[in-house]
Amino acid sequence: xxxxxxxxxxxxxxxxxxxxLAGHVDPAVMAELLSIRSSIDNIDATLVYLLAERFKATQxxxxxxxxxxxxxxxxxxxxxxIARLRxxxxxxxxxxxxxxxxxxxxxxxxxxxxxxxxEDHNAAGGTSNGTASPTAPLTA
Numbered sequence: 552x553x554x555x556x557x558x559x560x561x562x563x564x565x566x567x568x569x570x571x572l573a574g575h576v577d578p579a580v581m582a583e584l585l586s587i588r589s590s591i592d593n594i595d596a597t598l599v600y601l602l603a604e605r606f607k608a609t610q611x612x613x614x615x616x617x618x619x620x621x622x623x624x625x626x627x628x629x630x631x632x633i634a635r636l637r638x639x640x641x642x643x644x645x646x647x648x649x650x651x652x653x654x655x656x657x658x659x660x661x662x663x664x665x666x667x668x669x670e671d672h673n674a675a676g677g678t679s680n681g682t683a684s685p686t687a688p689l690t691a
Contacts, residue, residue: 567592605657606664613665617672623665629658 568585576584616623633651640650 602657606661609661610664610668613661613668614672616665617669618677620677623662623669624658632658 637647640647
């Protein structure tokens with residue numbers, strides 16, 4: 552996927568109360584802000600784990616496609632998925648254009664991973680059995 556940002560603190564040193572607003576805002580407002588941010592932090596963590604699971608599944612698809620010499624992208628599926636997620640976004644009162652941009656970013660990453668898997672598969676002489684190793688890295 553993307554390179555790690557080594558300038559960010561590790562999760563063990565994360566301070567959920569960190570804010571440049573501390574000391575400049577009414578304490579009751581700050582407490583409410585921190586409470587809401589706590590929910591946002593939980594949602595962000597869930598998103599990270601959901602994306603990890605999604606990429607594990609798409610990696611298996613990439614191995615299957617490589618084993619059967621299928622193209623990395625599937626424009627028909629991608630179009631259907633974008634339309635589906637736009638409808639879901641509307642139902643959830645999320646900006647459909649944002650949902651589409653987000654999905655297009657994910658699709659781009661998935662295709663890049665599938666292309667890398669196919670290259671590795673071809674370089675190895677196409678000897679893979681088409682199944683993903685549960686311990687294989689997400690990128691090649």
